[in-house]
Amino acid sequence: MMNSSVITIGDELLIGQTIDTNSAFIGQEFNKIGLWVRRRVAVGDNYDEIWKALDEESKESDIIIITGGLGPTADDITKPLLCDYFGGKMIVNEKVLAHVHHLFKNVFNRPGPMPESNLKQAEVPNCCTILHNETGTAPGMLFKKNGKVFISLPGVPHEMKWLIINEVIPYLLKEFKMPAIVHRTVLTVGQGESHIAALLKDFESTLPTHIKLAYLPNYGMVKLRLTTFGTDKEQTEKEVEPYFKKLQETVKDFLVTNEDEGLEVVVGNILKSKNKTMGTAESCTGGYIAHLITSVAGSSAYFNGSVVSYSNSVKENVLGVQTKTIERYGAVSEETVKEMAAGAIRTLGVDYAVAVSGIMGPDGGSEEKPVGAVWVAVGCTAKTETLKLNLRFDRKRNISLTATYALNFLRKFILKNETDVF
Amino acid sequence: MMNSSVITIGDELLIGQTIDTNSAFIGQEFNKIGLWVRRRVAVGDNYDEIWKALDEESKESDIIIITGGLGPTADDITKPLLCDYFGGKMIVNEKVLAHVHHLFKNVFNRPGPMPESNLKQAEVPNCCTILHNETGTAPGMLFKKNGKVFISLPGVPHEMKWLIINEVIPYLLKEFKMPAIVHRTVLTVGQGESHIAALLKDFESTLPTHIKLAYLPNYGMVKLRLTTFGTDKEQTEKEVEPYFKKLQETVKDFLVTNEDEGLEVVVGNILKSKNKTMGTAESCTGGYIAHLITSVAGSSAYFNGSVVSYSNSVKENVLGVQTKTIERYGAVSEETVKEMAAGAIRTLGVDYAVAVSGIMGPDGGSEEKPVGAVWVAVGCTAKTETLKLNLRFDRKRNISLTATYALNFLRKFILKNETDVF
Numbered sequence: 001m002m003n004s005s006v007i008t009i010g011d012e013l014l015i016g017q018t019i020d021t022n023s024a025f026i027g028q029e030f031n032k033i034g035l036w037v038r039r040r041v042a043v044g045d046n047y048d049e050i051w052k053a054l055d056e057e058s059k060e061s062d063i064i065i066i067t068g069g070l071g072p073t074a075d076d077i078t079k080p081l082l083c084d085y086f087g088g089k090m091i092v093n094e095k096v097l098a099h100v101h102h103l104f105k106n107v108f109n110r111p112g113p114m115p116e117s118n119l120k121q122a123e124v125p126n127c128c129t130i131l132h133n134e135t136g137t138a139p140g141m142l143f144k145k146n147g148k149v150f151i152s153l154p155g156v157p158h159e160m161k162w163l164i165i166n167e168v169i170p171y172l173l174k175e176f177k178m179p180a181i182v183h184r185t186v187l188t189v190g191q192g193e194s195h196i197a198a199l200l201k202d203f204e205s206t207l208p209t210h211i212k213l214a215y216l217p218n219y220g221m222v223k224l225r226l227t228t229f230g231t232d233k234e235q236t237e238k239e240v241e242p243y244f245k246k247l248q249e250t251v252k253d254f255l256v257t258n259e260d261e262g263l264e265v266v267v268g269n270i271l272k273s274k275n276k277t278m279g280t281a282e283s284c285t286g287g288y289i290a291h292l293i294t295s296v297a298g299s300s301a302y303f304n305g306s307v308v309s310y311s312n313s314v315k316e317n318v319l320g321v322q323t324k325t326i327e328r329y330g331a332v333s334e335e336t337v338k339e340m341a342a343g344a345i346r347t348l349g350v351d352y353a354v355a356v357s358g359i360m361g362p363d364g365g366s367e368e369k370p371v372g373a374v375w376v377a378v379g380c381t382a383k384t385e386t387l388k389l390n391l392r393f394d395r396k397r398n399i400s401l402t403a404t405y406a407l408n409f410l411r412k413f414i415l416k417n418e419t420d421v422f
Numbered sequence: 423m424m425n426s427s428v429i430t431i432g433d434e435l436l437i438g439q440t441i442d443t444n445s446a447f448i449g450q451e452f453n454k455i456g457l458w459v460r461r462r463v464a465v466g467d468n469y470d471e472i473w474k475a476l477d478e479e480s481k482e483s484d485i486i487i488i489t490g491g492l493g494p495t496a497d498d499i500t501k502p503l504l505c506d507y508f509g510g511k512m513i514v515n516e517k518v519l520a521h522v523h524h525l526f527k528n529v530f531n532r533p534g535p536m537p538e539s540n541l542k543q544a545e546v547p548n549c550c551t552i553l554h555n556e557t558g559t560a561p562g563m564l565f566k567k568n569g570k571v572f573i574s575l576p577g578v579p580h581e582m583k584w585l586i587i588n589e590v591i592p593y594l595l596k597e598f599k600m601p602a603i604v605h606r607t608v609l610t611v612g613q614g615e616s617h618i619a620a621l622l623k624d625f626e627s628t629l630p631t632h633i634k635l636a637y638l639p640n641y642g643m644v645k646l647r648l649t650t651f652g653t654d655k656e657q658t659e660k661e662v663e664p665y666f667k668k669l670q671e672t673v674k675d676f677l678v679t680n681e682d683e684g685l686e687v688v689v690g691n692i693l694k695s696k697n698k699t700m701g702t703a704e705s706c707t708g709g710y711i712a713h714l715i716t717s718v719a720g721s722s723a724y725f726n727g728s729v730v731s732y733s734n735s736v737k738e739n740v741l742g743v744q745t746k747t748i749e750r751y752g753a754v755s756e757e758t759v760k761e762m763a764a765g766a767i768r769t770l771g772v773d774y775a776v777a778v779s780g781i782m783g784p785d786g787g788s789e790e791k792p793v794g795a796v797w798v799a800v801g802c803t804a805k806t807e808t809l810k811l812n813l814r815f816d817r818k819r820n821i822s823l824t825a826t827y828a829l830n831f832l833r834k835f836i837l838k839n840e841t842d843v844f
Contacts, residue, residue: 011634011636012636012638013445013446013449013462014449014458014459014460014461014462015449015450015453015459016445016446016447016448016449016450016451016453016459017446017449017450017636017638017645017647018446018638019441019442019443019446020441020442020445020446021441023435023438023442023464024435024438024439024440024441024442025438026438027435027436027437027438027439028437028438028439029438031437031438036436037436037437037438038436038465038466038471039436039463039464039465039471039475040435040436040462040463040464041461041462041463041464042445042461042462042463043460043461044460049460049461053461056478107814108614115616115617115619115620116620117616117619117620117623118616137616156639158815158816158819192530194537194539194540195537197537197539198537198538198539212433214433214434214439216434216439216440217578223439225439279736280709280730282709285713285716286709286712286713286715286716286717286721286725286728287702287704287708287709287710287711287712287713287716287728287730288709288713288716289709290708290709290712290730290732291707291708291709291710291713293708294707294708294709294710294730294732295708295817295818295821297783297784297785297817298785299708299732300732300733300786303708303732303733304732304733304735304736305729305730305731305732305733305736305740306708306709306728306729306730306732307727307728307729307730307740308702308709308712308716308727308728308729308730309727310712310716310721310722310725310726310727310728311722311725311726311727311770311771313726313771314701314726314727314769314770314771317769317771318727318729318740318769318770347739347740348733348736348740349733349735349736349739361719362719363719363720364722392529393580394580395717395719396717397580399717
């Protein structure tokens, strides 16, 4: 199997002002075509550090991807360095120049003339192959040295992604023979990583060494992924199938899907297949559940909307929660979320609704209702069910976990009701 | 200035199933205390690769942070490797063991007995100092070799963060003398990186070499950060002040804040100081603006709620948009968002509302209204203003950009109205 390294350049990565999502994307895409990412290295805008990283990574990797250091405001380090490293000189590439002018004239909607810094984007080392960047001014550049391939890409995520998909992957598939790689993923919700691992202990011991099981925990969920390599795609898929079946069976109590997809996609697919609609009534999650649902393209087919009832007046006036319910039981109570869910079904005109009310922190907790206390209700016209959560994290995690558990509670409720006879 | 390296361990990082947010957090926290992160390296669950990374990074860095590879389901590589690398043997630490039992008995709310895999967490090399992990079962471990300090932390983000803040930073501040480091940040919204750079060209040429200007672009925003080092904190702050003033003046047309804080925090602070409330009426952003606003602790002081009116029926029935308005002009139109904003003010009982309707893609576009067409309205009882956006990205970016521009439009509207006399 071929090896690759990803080198990301930029002080902003080292001081943590930017989270490196580029490396993850490259890792995903390379993995799909059977190219292993051996190491990822982030270095600052520093000539010697970049040079050293190129030397080091090319010792053991066949393909070296470099991202960043190419924007119009980047320090003038990366391009001249690449020029020195691969022994070339800087020239103006007319095609790139024409593309930069085209972008500013026809695509970018910005006032005023084009800043001169953009003209620099057309200056490239004469020892590289240009990879056309449809989405931005900085082109990709491909170099070869000692039998290794080096590809330099801009660090702006959507430009880097476009180049990986449209230029880099097609080039690699044309030039190199990659192995077949097969992944099979299940998503579980509602159990911790160590409990899932205890369930899977015997199963793991039956796996042959070339089939790997990975645990990918995330906010109330654990993704489990089987990975195997082979020479023939079909044969490799066939080999992993019985193990994948066994995996699903073993975690069936917590299993949400046997595809590599999110909970919000699963809920949407169920609603679509049943031709039903949903809505949310959100207090403590502040619209986050609605955001998750609507992050899926085509969600308007089953999602009508949401009432984010952060204040009690909105709970009462828009959702029709009774004043005396809030007075007697509080905004964070089983009684209130039940009325919120019923109100959402009425107000939004939906078949199913999920309602949440809780205390996300850091403030607002009391002895009786501490930070992390959450009530969830799901319902249809005929009935309502409730769930109490006791979370123990920071605001961001509490919001994410509430959304995960609420969506999963809704998923189970819909599945149960759509098979019941009323 | 002292150097550090961050080594993150895990195949899931290399294949991109997990985005490495740990390194960014460590970079931020180290930067605050004046400890430079020289390099970040991600390696797989592979004995030789981890060993090599420890060797390499300790050549030029004084502090080496290692995260990951310690969870209950991690391959049994990292801890034995650390044991070998630093020359010790594995022993059961009674304090850690008691803590693991305590967590399972009193904190984790999970059914069934404790999985045995968790007992392994109490086995540690006898050549390290244990760093107590209040938030999880895997302790931090501190080693010393050839005058360098190595600290191994669990990879679960909230556990790693707790250990960095409560154990690692206090240790480093006690053991080492760090320089004074000063950052000054402004946030601009509404202009591209290259235009901001053109504005700042003359300013940049006046900066002394030890004061650095960084551009941090993100979804319609550019953060600009001045950084400088010195021996005395107060003196260093004084030195950077006139440059920071000049920076703010130069970008004043796009300036949102001169603090390192998000747009949603700025909007919240304005509302709090004016004692006003707001709400949102969201179609295409599906609750994302409400989510941003409510991600800020204490937002219930000024945020009443939102109507996510994804379907036309919710626009009509909850927000009171007239059927004939939608029929005549369409759901994505200036007329509709104006009525949505007015409806939000009425329905949610707020002083200010922002309303958005648009086509986020990938489907749903037409020749007249292509993907990326968005109408925004902001209003108070007395008046309404509108804004048309023409975005050209994928669904996720279109949603983020719409939220950014809508919040900034609202911010300007509030500022203008709160100083006007009606």
